[in-house]
Amino acid sequence: MKRRRSAEKRFRVYGLISVLFGLLCLVVLFGDILSKGLAAFSQTVIRTEVVLDADYLGLNKNSSSDEIRAANFEGLLKNHFKEMVQPDGRKERRQLYSMISAGAAWQLIEAVQANPGLIGQAVTFDLIADDDVDQWLKHDRGVEGINTRMSEVQIAWMESWIEQGMLTTRFNTLFFTNGDSREPELAGIHGAIKGTFLTLLVTFLLSFPIGVAAAIYLEEFAPKNRITEIVEININNLAAVPSITFGLLGLAIFINIFGVSRSTPLVGGLVLTLMTLPTIIISGRAAIKAVPPSIREAAFGLGASKVQVVFHHVLPLALPGMLTGTIIGMAQALGETAPLLMIGMIAFVVDVPGFINDPSTVLPVQIFLWSDSPERAFTERTSGAIIVLLGFLVVMNTAAVMLRRRLERRW
Template sequence: MTNSNLSTREKVEKSMKRRRAGEMRFRAYGMASVLFGLLCLVLLFSDIIYKGASAFRQTVLNTDIVIDASYLGIDEKSSEKEIMNANFEGLIKQHFKETIKPEGRRERSQLYGLLSVGAGWQLQTLVLDNPSLIGKKINVDLIVDDDVDQWFKHDRGQQDGSTRLSDLQISWLESWVAEDRLFTRFNKQFFVNGDSREPELAGIRGAITGTLLTLVVTFLLSFPIGVAAAIYLEEFAPRNRLTEIVEININNLAAVPSITFGLLGLAIFINMVGVARSTPIVGGLVLTLMTLPTIIISGRAAIKAVPPSIREAAFGLGASKMQVVFHHVLPLALPGMLTGTIIGMAQALGETAPLLMIGMVAFVVDVPAFINDPSTVLPVQIFLWSDSPERGFMERTSGAIMVLIAFLITMNTTAVMLRRRLERRW
């Protein structure tokens, strides 16, 4: 009898050891999966930051230049139109021609190519803001060409032939570096300019403005419609076959590829209704269709989470169905609805495919002022820059991705904080 008991105990202990070993292996596999995911995330962010951090620095050339009134044909009393028509680009070329003294047309062309085409615009802006500068010598930091920018930030001192600059151009740049006239500063142009064909002048202001306008349209349409649909389906809709079909279709729409909504928007809003392409209003309409299923599903889940005792107590005090829903259920479910809405908006912020279908891939330089102005959005701007061969656009692509990720992290963090601060535990 004793031997039998010991044998049974040994079997149980062996079985427990196998179970504990199995649990330990499962935990190890789970921990390894989490660590692998974190490692991939760290590598992704590190690569983006490594390639995009330089986009927030702009190489400039410091120089003293005389705003020659006789050459420009203007004075302090000149009108804004006259100042805008003045040849500031020629003034800059004349200044460097006199100071560097290049020999021949070829050297002059190489010298002028070191500066950005936006350098004349810089001087023009300074004079427009302060006409008293006309006739005076001013100290200004002129934006250089994107090839010079990449050379100074990445290629200086290397002999691998990665730069497109000639030996003569590099000799001029090295002399400016020795004189401490060529340096980098914070690239505010990246945040205040619209898109441009020149990498050193390209910015994300137009894309960010278009994104914000598109999201405003999306929120104003999707939130009230989604909340109203969730309330009706959960509180008022009869339980029949039609309601079941609607609920199944809403759940299915949440998993439909986003490009399908772009095709739907192209067919209905543009071809049938006649809404202008590449505008925040049509982008907001398309993203509304895509976001509605997420808001409706999260809204219904928030309404279901309200305890039945709240409804029963309100009915017991003589409240009507409408009063119960809008005075008691909706205020308690609203935090969950807002959380779902923010998550849906964050998803819409990162969408590209549906907006490509409605023409928001157009090259738009001007910053949109209203929802019916031509514009693009940040994900599409990233898509456009990633297709450009210039190295300057490559770093701006990574810089714009960093800005987009910052927006997404902010929106998701806001959703989590709202949920923790406003939701009630029953």
């Protein structure tokens, strides 16, 4: 008896451990991503007063936008830092220049384009620092024996800048306003988010009406015969087919046969539509089944036709449930990566897409692309992008749960 009781206890503990293990994985995963990624939302800048020398730039207050763009702001910045730091020799000069992002000159250009009156004045800028400076300030400063990419001279400069209050961090707005870039400090997720939005828009506009219509047909109109049965089995299986095969279909049929252009939200949306349809159809049928038959009878008894019964009574009552299923399907589509790789959404796209036939990428693919980059700063950005992606997913799933709560009222 004692043996049996201890066996009982052991079994129970195994179960508890399993559950805890699952939850632990969840905590570790989130903790890991957050610890790596939160730093992506801040950015290191060098605050300094730059004299916008009219003679050096060859500009005056009436210069056009194009002239401003062509002016040598990069040289101006180089001179500015050279005079400030007084580097010794060519090697040090090069090290100095490498600490400022290529985007800094653009900051000046944009400021002057917005207000040509600045020319000739001394203006204080928060210039974007290079990603190595960024990483050093966030992670390496004051840590003994760490293998940093900065030389001793560079570290000395940075320490003196910090003393003068020049080297600070601020919220990383560029991360949300820029498209992709080869320079980590300039790379942002705006393009990917826009691409995701357009792709999901196409997916929703196609999959919701088609899914709802298919669910209605199968639940309300389809005769119970062999063909209907095959369609049902087919849909259930399709829900479990690996997502990558949908990518093969997209490549072979949409792109190669129908000539839809690659890398666009249109073709991405088409592929994701086919992928989410089974989810929407299955949940839609469940929602229709849950509508009590007495409502249908009442409408039939009044002389409503089948189509009227469905569209006037069944559909409005089933709609919250269908929407829940659709949101869950869209959340799946939002996180999907593999099939999109195959239809060219993996291309390096700097421009933010404007419409569904512009080349673009999506958030998960952007994560995949960045995770492959060797720079440490890209790892940080990858995690940052993951946090944003998970944030979207949390919002969508919360919406689905809330809808389901509302649905639980009985009529």
